[in-house]
Amino acid sequence: MPLSRDFYERDAATVARGLLGKVLIKDGMSGTIVETEAYYGEDDPASHAFNGETERNRVMFGEPGRVYVYLCYGVYHLLNITTHSKGRPGAVLIRALEPREGLDEMKSNRGLRDKSQLTSGPGKLTQAMDIDLDQNGVDVTKEDAEIRIERGREVEEREIDKSSRIGISHGQDRQLRFFLRDSEYVS
């Protein structure tokens, strides 16, 4: 059973923390989420929503629990899940996974054999799972959705570490990156 919409209809940092240990599923491939980042709206200069709604970031302004995919540096797709509520932009960037099922297909998609390199970064995991703009707007709370997120194991507070977000030039003061301290798959 996918997580319900209530799960996503909360503060972005709360959702980012809560997603650690959950399982991302697509096309028979799956992985445990081990690293996330929270993004807000008009008060967050690092967020795509900072300068208001555009065609690209529209889904961030819609209902929570949806996939927001966009192209980074014109090369890599990055996977986010929307949070907060309709009209209040927010999203969680999925930065890294620990591969669980469908390893052969992920290796094929990445052209790699090394398991630890399969999904240890936001651009890598979308390549491994074959995620691109086609998945933008998918509702991850639906049982038959192309991309789903289900309950994995419960994560203890002591397993979680946090830091500043990566690859941004503004808003580095806030500790909005969350990851499993001992995971080998963190970027």
Next chain:
DNA sequence: GTTCCGATTTTCT
């Protein structure tokens, strides 16, 4: 082992 650089596209100034 580390550091540097290019790819490529959307958005905003």
Next chain:
DNA sequence: GAAAATCGGAACA
């Protein structure tokens, strides 16, 4: 015209 939520390969040590 520049910057952006990245990655992998090349160059060097």
